[in-house]
Amino acid sequence: MKHYEVEILDAKTREKLCFLDKVEPQATIAEIKNLFTKTHPQWYPARQSLRLDPKGKSLKDEDVLQKLPVGTTATLYFRDLGAQISWVTVFLTEYAGPLFIYLLFYFRVPFIYGHKYDFTSSRHTVVHLACTCHSLHYVKRLLETLFVHRFSHGTMPLRNIFKNCTYYWGFAAWMAYYINHPLYTPPTYGAQQVKLALAIFVICQLGNFSIHMALRDLRPAGSKTRKIPYPTKNPFTWLFLLVSCPNYTYEVGSWIGFAIMTQCLPVALFSLVGFTQMTIWAKGKHRSYLKEFRDYPPLRMPIIPFLL
Amino acid sequence: WLVLAIAMVRFYMEKGTHRGLYKSIQKTLKFFQTFALLEIVHCLIGIVPTSVLVTGVQVSSRIFMVWLITHSIKPIQNEESVVLFLVSWTVTEITRYSFYTFSLLDHLPYFIKWARYNFFIILYPVGVAGELLTIYAALPYVKKTGMFSIRLPNKYNVSFDYYYFLLITMASYIPLFPQLYFHMLRQRRKVLHGEVIVEKDD
Numbered sequence: 001m002k003h004y005e006v007e008i009l010d011a012k013t014r015e016k017l018c019f020l021d022k023v024e025p026q027a028t029i030a031e032i033k034n035l036f037t038k039t040h041p042q043w044y045p046a047r048q049s050l051r052l053d054p055k056g057k058s059l060k061d062e063d064v065l066q067k068l069p070v071g072t073t074a075t076l077y078f079r080d081l082g083a084q085i086s087w088v089t090v091f092l093t094e095y096a097g098p099l100f101i102y103l104l105f106y107f108r109v110p111f112i113y114g115h116k117y118d119f120t121s122s123r124h125t126v127v128h129l130a131c132t133c134h135s136l137h138y139v140k141r142l143l144e145t146l147f148v149h150r151f152s153h154g155t156m157p158l159r160n161i162f163k164n165c166t167y168y169w170g171f172a173a174w175m176a177y178y179i180n181h182p183l184y185t186p187p188t189y190g191a192q193q194v195k196l197a198l199a200i201f202v203i204c205q206l207g208n209f210s211i212h213m214a215l216r217d218l219r220p221a222g223s224k225t226r227k228i229p230y231p232t233k234n235p236f237t238w239l240f241l242l243v244s245c246p247n248y249t250y251e252v253g254s255w256i257g258f259a260i261m262t263q264c265l266p267v268a269l270f271s272l273v274g275f276t277q278m279t280i281w282a283k284g285k286h287r288s289y290l291k292e293f294r295d296y297p298p299l300r301m302p303i304i305p306f307l308l
Numbered sequence: 309w310l311v312l313a314i315a316m317v318r319f320y321m322e323k324g325t326h327r328g329l330y331k332s333i334q335k336t337l338k339f340f341q342t343f344a345l346l347e348i349v350h351c352l353i354g355i356v357p358t359s360v361l362v363t364g365v366q367v368s369s370r371i372f373m374v375w376l377i378t379h380s381i382k383p384i385q386n387e388e389s390v391v392l393f394l395v396s397w398t399v400t401e402i403t404r405y406s407f408y409t410f411s412l413l414d415h416l417p418y419f420i421k422w423a424r425y426n427f428f429i430i431l432y433p434v435g436v437a438g439e440l441l442t443i444y445a446a447l448p449y450v451k452k453t454g455m456f457s458i459r460l461p462n463k464y465n466v467s468f469d470y471y472y473f474l475l476i477t478m479a480s481y482i483p484l485f486p487q488l489y490f491h492m493l494r495q496r497r498k499v500l501h502g503e504v505i506v507e508k509d510d
Binding site: 263265 | 460462463464465466467
């Protein structure tokens with residue numbers, strides 16, 4: 001069996017960083033990354049991008065050396081992706097914040113509202129209901145991060161955690177401030193409006209959870225396989241017939257429900273911003289599905305049935 | 309903008325004071341400065357290679373000054389700081405638009421290019437100073453009248469305080485101004501430095 005030689009060059013400076021000899025032909029990129037870390041410990045595998053061409057696409061961890069278009073001496077180009085942080089860590093941090101912050105406002109902790117309101121409680125039922133909904137929503141997200149989601153990428157760039165937390169924590173504080181304010185005005189159409197909004201919220205939360213479970217079942221533990229999602233026996237998953245990313249559809253629905261329930265403009269703005277971002281993600285995902293699967297159902301739209 | 313410049317110079321020569329200057333040129337100013345919104349559109353549709361974000365920030369700050377400060381807060385219209393930024397904007401825009409026009413005609417006199425990439429070194433900080441001083445002068449009036457603000461309680465459960473918004477805007481100059489300034493300095497080095505090398509080859 002012939003062994004390969006692998007030399008790793010810096011993609012920008014073309015400087016020779018590492019030379020590996022006696023590499024197995026069946027070695028994967030992941031294994032090569034591990035070998036590279038041995039000589040350069042500050043570049044752990046998650047922050048390495050290895051490619052065949054300095055300006056080309058990154059090779060995948062699963063790619064096998066033998067199957068790449070290289071001779072027995074392979075030249076790989078290295079790019080540093082910067083400090084990385086695990087998705088799980090980011091999710092837990094960005095979701096724990098709103099949960100905690102909202103409660104600070106709900107319990108009217110000192111220095112937020114005037115001192116005469118410290119630790120007082122709102123006399124509006126909807127305010128208590130809103131706190132329950134908001135809190136359960138983020139508890140659900142935390143539990144899903146720990147037990148449900150299966151991530152294809154382990155990590156993301158470190159600076160994302162600051163950007164993401166600012167977004168989630170900032171909006172949570174802004175919404176919570178008004179909903180729990182002593183001068184809060186309950187919805188114009190009273191209990192009817194709240195009941196309808198609550199129904200929308202609960203249905204969409206159940207829907208979102210159902211989709212997360214369905215997506216999880218598509219992929220065995222520890223793998224990175226990708227398959228077309230299809231509706232299951234669960235009626236909430238039937239939205240897959242019309243939409244590529246029903247989890248995002250349900251998520252937007254939940255926040256619209258919450259906005260109607262609280263009749264609070266900041267909540268509506270949060271929903272709008274979230275919808276914009278999720279639409280961008282849904283379109284990207286939809287495009288990937290179309291590229292990867294020839295038999296992808298043609299009726300499906302990215303996020304809104306028939307429209308978007 | 310030349311119209312504006314001439315109007316301002318004539319006013320000062322006739323009246324000898326800057327008081328009432330803004331009032332006399334305000335329609336022209338509003339007309340031409342608002343039209344600058346087109347520059348954002350040009351970036352969006354791609355006929356101009358500049359970033360939408362950079363142009364957006366610069367045009368927005370001008371629109372903000374003209375409509376949300378000087379137009380809306382009448383008591384500060386006779387402040388000296390207003391003249392400061394008006395003069396700075398006028399000279400800057402005349403230089404900038406001349407640069408674009410001559411570039412398009414393929415007959416760019418070196419001094420226009422020189423002006424476009426050197427005047428800003430003084431004009432930019434002067435303009436910013438004028439803008440900041442004007443906003444600062446406006447603060448007491450904004451606080452007293454509570455203009456452009458939404459108070460609680462209201463049925464959409466939202467509030468907005470224009471006074472604090474202005475304070476935050478003033479603070480935002482601190483990170484934004486150096487970025488735009490250094491961007492221009494880098495452009496200058498690229499354009500004028502390149503020019504020097506070409507001349508040496510000759």
